[in-house]
Amino acid sequence: MGIMSLHRMCGIFVFLSVCLISFTPPCDGGKILVFPVDGSHWINMKILLEELHAKGHSITVIRASTSWYISEKSPLYKSITIEMDTGLENFFEVYLQEHMRAQREGASALTFFKLTKDFMSMISQAHSLWADALPQIFDDENMVKSLKDSQFDLVLTDPAIAPGVILAKYLKLPVVLNVRWITSGEGHFAIAPSPVSYIPAPGSGLTDKMNFIQRVKNILFYGVVAFQQKFMVGPSYDALCDKYIQGGCDIIQLLQEADIWLFRSDFVFEFPRPTMPNVIYIGGFQCKPAQPLPADLEEFVQSAGEHGVIIMTLGTLVNALPKEAADEIASVFAKMPHKVIWRHKGNCPSTLGNNTLIVDWMPQKDLLGHPQTKVFVAHGGTNGVQEAIYHGVPVLGIPLFFDQYDNLLRLQERGAGKIIQLADVNGHSFEQGINEVLYHDSYRQNMQRLSRLHRDQPMAPMDQAIFWVEYVMRHKGAPHLRTEAYKMPWYAYYCVDVLLLLLTAATVLLLSTLAIFRFLCCRARMTTKTKQH
Incomplete structure (x- = not known):
């Protein structure tokens, strides 16, 4: 009897296994x-x-x-x-530092022309390296x-x-x-x-x-x-x-x-x-709901109480701002009742306050999704801007180079962010900017509206x-x-040939009409003269 029960159980198990396999959708991996x-x-x-x-x-x-x-x-x-080949990394780092210094010191138009030329040279060199490889x-x-x-x-x-x-x-x-x-x-x-x-x-x-x-x-x-x-x-x-x-x-x-x-x-x-x-x-x-923070970071965030947290990062390419700018920003943070988490490498600012936590890396997505986060101070990279929109956190932007100003401008136009140029960053301007984004409810309301619009899609x-x-x-x-328009010559794409044909036809028609009219007028005058004689 026990053996029969065992066989019956094995049969049921095999049957269920076959059913599960049958109902599992096939995965055609490419x-x-x-x-x-x-x-x-x-x-x-x-x-x-x-x-x-x-x-x-x-x-x-x-x-x-x-x-x-x-x-x-x-x-x-x-x-x-x-x-x-190596070497591009060093060139890139030198360019970034020179670019920030020029912005900060209000360099001449000639200096910015040189930086633009250096940037194009750097980009050209990067493409040449890959073309050679x-x-x-x-x-x-x-x-x-x-x-x-x-x-x-x-x-x-x-x-x-x-x-x-x-x-x-x-x-x-x-x-x-x-x-x-x-x-x-x-x-x-x-x-x-x-x-x-x-x-x-x-x-x-x-x-x-x-x-x-x-x-x-x-x-x-x-x-x-x-x-x-x-x-x-x-x-x-x-x-x-x-x-x-x-x-x-x-x-x-x-x-x-x-x-x-x-x-x-x-x-x-x-x-x-x-x-x-x-x-x-x-x-x-790339945006996802926030995950729990590490215990030590969560404790720091919760210690902010009702004032909340400000997070600041300048992305993966820039380790630190020029020392003068970093010191002035740190001094503003030190006076605020909020807690601050700042991704900053290199020497700590001399004016750093007890309320500011300096880190080499931060879980940016999870911090942006934390209810205690009030403002995101950022450089305006595409990833950070989109994550801020997803989580509805207003942005105070300090654009440095590339597309960052254009990205932040789109937020500013929608009332969800404010831009401070690096050349204008000082204690007064930064304090004024951070307080405006913090205490004017319109920034958060506008960003949360963008967040709702972004999330309201039929498919993620x-x-x-x-x-x-x-x-x-x-x-x-x-x-x-895919359009095939790119195969057309420019004059066909813009219908220049068609316009020339139509213009030619109109011109011929107009000239022909004038010629006929002139011919008829001349003939009429000749007929009149003939009758008079």
């Missing part, structure tokens, strides 16, 4: 080749890779031997390491064979550098871009109609409402971006395209051929503008990102969503 950009861009890309890995996809990441953040070994992915893949027959034999479903790349799209073209694979910035400028300008009459060019510091002088400025900034792409970035890759891509290629054209653009922005943050069907907005996709941004990556896998691309 193979993804990833060509990321280091630094804060990788932080975004890694979050996306974690989700793709959790969905059962196999991931291979191409990284530089000098990478700052992209580890060679990871449970998420296999890696391919490309040997790279990519032949390590193309000239290695075993590497190329391995990549082709792997039968990747797509290439996922950040187009702030171009090797990813070139490699995808070489391997004839669909492309998904994890994008906001391209090799020069902002991604929309490469793919969507972008009238500079109301769409601010990167770096212009303008909004979508421009007067005549501002439109002139906007066109000049757009010209600088176009010049940078044409003469400083494009040439780095031209020889590479001519040598390895049949028929050659143009970087902007390769970007325009991409199947899907996962765009790290949305129209809660961005100014309204034309877009395209294959642009999927995933702004804030991360779910959208995963869906469209898998969509490209399932359909071997998405050419039906």
Whole structure:
């Protein structure tokens, strides 16, 4: 009897196991080749890779031997390491320090011209390094064979550098871009109609409402971006395209051929503008509900009582502000009843108060989501701005370089943040700015309104990102969503040839009418003269 019961139980167990297996949805894991950009861009890309890995996809990441953040070994992915020259990190650090010093000291226009030239040179050098390194893949027959034999479903790349799209073209694979910035400028300008009459060019510091002088400025900034792409970035890759891509290629054209653009922005943050069907907005996709803080940090936060906490960080690239600015900020914090958590490396400010906790790293997302956090003092990086929107925390911004002023300007225009230029930071201006954001309820109310708008979506941004990556896998691309307008010559795109034809026809018609009218007038005069004689 016991044996029969045992057999019956085993049969039930097998039956239930079969049922569970039958009802488990199949996981068709794809193979993804990833060509990321280091630094804060990788932080975004890694979050996306974690989700793709959790969905059962196999991931291979191409990284530089000098990478700052992209580890060679990871449970998420296999890696391919490309040997790279060193030295760019030091150049970048020197540039940042010089740029901050020039802002702080109110340097001359000549100095800022030199800094702009140095910045373009630095960007050009970065592209040249990657263009010189990519032949390590193309000239290695075993590497190329391995990549082709792997039968990747797509290439996922950040187009702030171009090797990813070139490699995808070489391997004839669909492309998904994890994008906001391209090799020069902002991604929309490469793919969507972008009238500079109301769409601010990167770096212009303008909004979508421009007067005549501002439109002139906007066109000049757009010209600088176009010049940078044409003469400083494009040439780095031209020889590479001519040598390895049949028929050659143009970087902007390769970007325009991409199947899907996962765009790290949305129209809660961005100014309204034309877009395209294959642009999927995933702004804030990295944002999640706050997790509990470490016990010591939670104790410090709770000790703030009713006054709450101010958090401050300048992102991953800047360890510390100039000493004078840091001392003045610290002195303002020291007088406040709030507790302050400040990510700051290097020597502590001499005016540091007992209410300020200096840390090398902070759980930024979890602090922004903590109910005690009142204000976020930040440099205006895309990640921090989107996380502040998600958690509804107003921002006091101190932009330093790149897109940071433009990001903060979008918050300021919506009444959810305030900007203080680094050159203007002193005890008085910083105290006035922090108190304004703290004690004017409109800042928090406006930011919380943006938060509600951002969260009110039919599908979470991360779910959208995963869906469209898998969509490209399932359909071997998405050419039906991609415009072919980029293949048209400029005169056809703007209908200059059509306008010339219509103008010519109108001119011919007008001249013909005049000629006929003149002929009839002359004939009438001749008839009149004949009758008079």
